Amino acid sequence: MMAREDWSEFPGNQEQHGSESAQPLMTLTYRSRATGAMSPAGLRQLREMAAARNRAEGVTGVVLYDNQRFFQWLEGPPDGVARVWSSISRDPRHTDIEAISVHAAPTRLFGQWDMRLSTSREEMADLRGMSPGLIHPEAERLATLAIGTDSDAVRGLIADVFGRYESLQTVTEQLIEPAARRLSDLWSSGDCSEYEVTLGLCRLQTSMRVLMADSVPDIADEPLxxxxxxxxxxxxxxxxxxxxxxxxxxxxxxxxxxxxxxxxxxxxxxxxxxxxxxxxxxxxxxxxxxxxxxxxxxxxxxxxxxxxxxxxxxxxxxxxxxxxxxxxxxxxxxxxxxxxxxxxxxxxxxxxx
Ligand SMILES: Cc1cc2nc3c(=O)[nH]c(=O)nc-3n(C[C@H](O)[C@H](O)[C@H](O)COP(=O)(O)O)c2cc1C
Missing domain, CATH: 3.40.50.280 (Cobalamin-binding domain)
Structure with a gap:
């Protein structure tokens, strides 16, 4: 584990910080082992608490949790990262804390995440109350297809998932909307253009309309x-x-x-x-x-x-x-x-x- 004194040697620590762009940025990554299995509620609470404090400190990043192992990436102004790290390294919820790298960074990689929590598929499903096995790979694949050239493949994937679950709610919440968010995240990280996002969303929209076109619901007794x-x-x-x-x-x-x-x-x-x-x-x-x-x-x-x-x-x-x-x-x-x-x-x- 990294000694606390190491911080004074980090060049950014001696500098005066002005605006965000003038400030040096640093990143720190470490891995650790949870002292006990983390429940979905425990993970959610950890993420929310971390996000609130990180926001105040100007720190962003991502924490991965899988099979009682943590990996975290922190980035931000050196003093903010140092203060957060000081708390994290004393936290009894994990042990065997091992700093992997500490270095200056030209830009943030996770600028829009106060603290993104990523878990294994099953744990993620649990966290969001989803049925495991469906969401991430297929939503991610759908996002990729939506900015590709094959509209039929987009429709095919949506129809396939709908055929399996027969639920508009499941398809919307677990496939279409995550794919839409994924498209936006690809754009934020520079992996696709705004044009592609908009085109991709239109494709999803059209495909959903085509899918539901034949389904005419009964009018409710007292329709709103x-x-x-x-x-x-x-x-x-x-x-x-x-x-x-x-x-x-x-x-x-x-x-x-x-x-x-x-x-x-x-x-x-x-x-x-x-x-x-x-x-x-x-x-x-x-x-x-x-x-x-x-x-x-x-x-x-x-x-x-x-x-x-x-x-x-x-x-x-x-x-x-x-x-x-x-x-x-x-x-x-x-x-x-x-x-x-x-x-x-x-x-x-x-x-x-
Ligand atoms: C794996 C793990 C990651 C954490 N990540 C953060 C974080 O990014 N930001 C944060 O403020 N607290 C994080 N925490 C919580 C801190 O350890 C600590 O509980 C919290 O910052 C409160 O600080 P204090 O105990 O010094 O009052 C994390 C805890 C664990 C176990």
């Missing part, structure tokens, strides 16, 4: 009337399309619209009766910067609506990644997946009773 739309200005329409598919399959009266401005959206809710409105940001990109405008637009929708008790729910990757909550945007509920739009609306309506 819902408007499903991307937030005006959101160019990724996949989330709204998936959300509309979910409310339509639930037998609700669904109106899927793509208003390009706040004014256009206002007009739709002012001239039609809706029990609920679902507004979504990109299912692929985080869109953190759009949170304030989402709040403003939701307030406008409520004021303009014919229904004084209108339920408004919000979704998109920002909610999946927990960068935003329903109260941040003034919604009655939010959903981490478009497949959960109906549950979010029902939950919000129950909360009103």
């Amino acid at each position: 009337v819902v408007l499903v739309a991307p937030l005006p200005g959101e160019i990724h329409l996949l989330g709204a399309t998936l959300g509309a598919e979910a409310t339509w399959q639930a037998g609700w009266e669904t109106e899927l619209r793509f208003p390009s401005t706040e004014e256009a959206l206002k007009k739709i809710v002012a001239t039609n009766w809706f029990d609920a409105v679902d507004l979504s940001l990109s299912p692929a990109n985080q869109r953190e910067h759009r949170i304030p405008s989402m709040e403003k637009i939701i307030a406008t929708v409520r004021r303009a609506s014919q229904n004084p008790a209108l339920v408004v729910v919000a979704g998109g990757r920002a909610f999946y990644d927990r960068l935003a909550t329903s109260s941040d945007v003034g919604a009655d509920a939010s959903h981490a997946s478009a497949a959960q739009v109906t549950q979010a609306i029902e939950q919000a309506r129950r909360g009103r009773l």
Whole structure:
């Protein structure tokens, strides 16, 4: 294990830090062994706690956990990394801590992750409540296919998974949305262009429509009337399309619209009766910067609506990644997946009773 004194020898430690770009960056990697098996809840708690502190320290990185072994990559300003490392190396949840490398780095590799937790497939499935064996390889393959040249292969893979699970929810949550996030991550890491991401998302969207085209649901006994739309200005329409598919399959009266401005959206809710409105940001990109405008637009929708008790729910990757909550945007509920739009609306309506 690396001695604490080693830090003073690291050149960055003697420098004055200015802005992020002027600061030297360092990376540290180590491996260790968990003192006991980590439960999904324990891992989640560790990740959330680490992410909050890392954010404050300007530290980013990734921690891998598999079969009671940890591997972690930390990167950030030397003093921030040193403070975090000092805590980690005293943590009784692991032992046999062995620093593998400490060096200066020109750029961050995980700039968008306060602390990404990656686990083996089974553990990851457990963490997210997924059925093991499905998610990562196939979602990843789908992302690759979506930016390739073979549209039939995209459709084939989606149809294959749907054939196995016969559940729109499973396909949406465990295949399509992870593939969408993967596309965005490929773009962030410079492995594909923005054009390819947008094209890939369109392919997923079209394939889902083709898949569901023959499935005509029964109308619910008391169907809710819902408007499903991307937030005006959101160019990724996949989330709204998936959300509309979910409310339509639930037998609700669904109106899927793509208003390009706040004014256009206002007009739709002012001239039609809706029990609920679902507004979504990109299912692929985080869109953190759009949170304030989402709040403003939701307030406008409520004021303009014919229904004084209108339920408004919000979704998109920002909610999946927990960068935003329903109260941040003034919604009655939010959903981490478009497949959960109906549950979010029902939950919000129950909360009103
Ligand atoms: C494998 C592992 C990785 C960890 N990664 C981080 C991390 O990246 N950032 C962080 O602040 N804490 C991390 N922690 C938690 C710290 O060890 C420590 O509990 C936490 O920072 C609180 O610090 P304190 O005990 O000095 O108050 C990790 C713990 C373990 C077991």
